[in-house]
Amino acid sequence: MQMEDLLAGKSLNVQLDEQIIFDQLRKKKGGIWSLLLASGYLKAESTQFDPGSGNSAYQLRITNHETMLMFRNMIEGWFPEEDESYANFRKAFLMGDLGYMNQFMNEVIQDTFRNFDTGKRPPEKANPERFYHGFVLGLIVDLGSTYHITTNRESGFGRYDVIMEPKSPGDNAYILEFRVFNPHKEKDLAESVQNALAQIEDEQYDTQLIARGISENRIRYYGLAFEGRKVLIRQRWR
Numbered sequence: 001m002q003m004e005d006l007l008a009g010k011s012l013n014v015q016l017d018e019q020i021i022f023d024q025l026r027k028k029k030g031g032i033w034s035l036l037l038a039s040g041y042l043k044a045e046s047t048q049f050d051p052g053s054g055n056s057a058y059q060l061r062i063t064n065h066e067t068m069l070m071f072r073n074m075i076e077g078w079f080p081e082e083d084e085s086y087a088n089f090r091k092a093f094l095m096g097d098l099g100y101m102n103q104f105m106n107e108v109i110q111d112t113f114r115n116f117d118t119g120k121r122p123p124e125k126a127n128p129e130r131f132y133h134g135f136v137l138g139l140i141v142d143l144g145s146t147y148h149i150t151t152n153r154e155s156g157f158g159r160y161d162v163i164m165e166p167k168s169p170g171d172n173a174y175i176l177e178f179r180v181f182n183p184h185k186e187k188d189l190a191e192s193v194q195n196a197l198a199q200i201e202d203e204q205y206d207t208q209l210i211a212r213g214i215s216e217n218r219i220r221y222y223g224l225a226f227e228g229r230k231v232l233i234r235q236r237w238r
Helices: 002-007 031-038 065-078 084-095 098-112 128-145 189-202 207-211
Strands: 012-016 042-049 056-062 147-151 162-166 173-180 219-227 230-237
Touching: 031 042, 031 128, 084 098, 084 128, 098 230, 128 147, 128 162, 128 173, 128 219, 162 207, 173 189, 189 219, 189 230
Parallel strands: 173 219
Antiparallel strands: 012 056, 042 056, 147 162, 162 173, 219 230
16 A cells, blocks of 8 residues: 555655665565665655654655656566576676676666666756665665675764675675766776775775674675766775
8 A cells, every 4th residue: 555655646654764774674664665765766755753763754755757657667677586687696796796797787777777867967856876876785685685784884984885794604795885976076987986995995894894703805895886877896805
């Protein structure tokens, strides 16, 4: 009934935590609404903080008419359950196969995204980084069975975008930083992605992983830089 109300143009009142923990997505009430809000498909018309629960009550509505029209097909079409290329992307992500990751991401973006999706609007009317953030999180959400996936939390000297902490001792940990190309400060996507990787190191986002006993040589950094329908992914070891 909640989704039907949204697609009918009505607003939805829910209590949620914007700091999504992805291994709780299927179990935690409001988890899916957190994901859709973070990815830009829903907008908050009003917010009221509840000090008792530490969460906020949101009045949510689908962002615009275009989003309402494509909502059903896009969510189902991006990540079909048995899609082989999707499964291959997850394997490539864990193995550090940058060639496949870059090819897959750019093909999906070219085939699926429209200009209004990727922030081709004035900055005050769009937050493209949040959109890309939500898109990538959708790709890795199924890894929540083997990883604790958290987003937008404090570690070191700042707030990281995504950390994936392994549930099994000996597995690698991953830190993801997203960056949208800024033509006023960067010459190309290659510089953007290097800045994303440098931010992980400079802000010491791996602090909490190291404190939990994960050795530095098991932490993999991923920088993801975006410009419209283009993406560049690079990795670095500690």
